[in-house]
Amino acid sequence: MYNILIVDDDKDIVAALKIYLTAEHYNTLEAYTGKEALKILREQTVHLVLMDIMMPEMDGISALSVLREEYNVPVILLTAKSEDSDKIMGLNIGADDYVTKPFNPVELLARVRSQLRRYMQLGGNPVSENTGVMRVGPFELDDKTKTLTQDGEPVALTPTEYKIMKLFMERPGEVLSPKEIYRQVWKDEPYGADSTVAVHIRHLREKLEINPAEPRYLKVVWAQGYKLVDT
Numbered sequence: 001m002y003n004i005l006i007v008d009d010d011k012d013i014v015a016a017l018k019i020y021l022t023a024e025h026y027n028t029l030e031a032y033t034g035k036e037a038l039k040i041l042r043e044q045t046v047h048l049v050l051m052d053i054m055m056p057e058m059d060g061i062s063a064l065s066v067l068r069e070e071y072n073v074p075v076i077l078l079t080a081k082s083e084d085s086d087k088i089m090g091l092n093i094g095a096d097d098y099v100t101k102p103f104n105p106v107e108l109l110a111r112v113r114s115q116l117r118r119y120m121q122l123g124g125n126p127v128s129e130n131t132g133v134m135r136v137g138p139f140e141l142d143d144k145t146k147t148l149t150q151d152g153e154p155v156a157l158t159p160t161e162y163k164i165m166k167l168f169m170e171r172p173g174e175v176l177s178p179k180e181i182y183r184q185v186w187k188d189e190p191y192g193a194d195s196t197v198a199v200h201i202r203h204l205r206e207k208l209e210i211n212p213a214e215p216r217y218l219k220v221v222w223a224q225g226y227k228l229v230d231t
Contacts, residue, residue, distance in 0.1 A: 034063025168228035
């Protein structure tokens with residue numbers, strides 16, 4: 001059974017969403033602020049988050065930004081029609097979709113099903129928050145021991161290569177631009193990012209691919225970036 005975290009300071013909306021979701025046999029968890037949501041994510045397994053934008057203590061955009069540093073769980077924003085700029089910001093920092101209030105329950109459930117299906121097809125909850133272990137395809141990354149294995153065999157990575165691989169495994173199937181990779185891994189502004197990232201991707205391919213010239217896992221998407229494919 002999938003666990004869906006509902007995050008909204010309006011208790012009536014939370015109650016209504018709980019009714020819709022439990023009728024479809026989803027298990028629900030509830031939070032009323034961004035801080036409460038992050039606490040639940042650290043303590044329990046969550047497969048999808050429904051997140052309101054306007055909340056006290058920590059709004060949805062701020063909570064999403066923190067969430068994306070640790071989790072690759074799908075996030076659907078709950079927005080008001082007047083929050084167009086916030087929708088765009090949310091999508092830019094990692095939201096997967098949004099639903100505008102007042103929402104149609106049929107549309108909402110369709111979007112939930114779509115995101116869960118995509119998530120499971122891309123590796124199915126590859127992050128285990130309790131163990132720090134991620135699994136995507138033949139790869140298993142243990143963030144506690146900072147090790148990567150491929151088909152059960154250890155792969156020797158430099159610290160930078162490890163960080164890049166961790167980023168890909170947190171977001172399987174997602175195209176990551178060189179600038180985004182540089183910001184996340186080097187924690188700096190991405191001046192000259194393309195060549196620097198390309199060199200490290202090449203080294204990773206040499207360690208992970210049977211034929212680095214025709215990569216099976218670390219794919220390039222021309223003019224956009226790179227992605228980790230679960231094949």
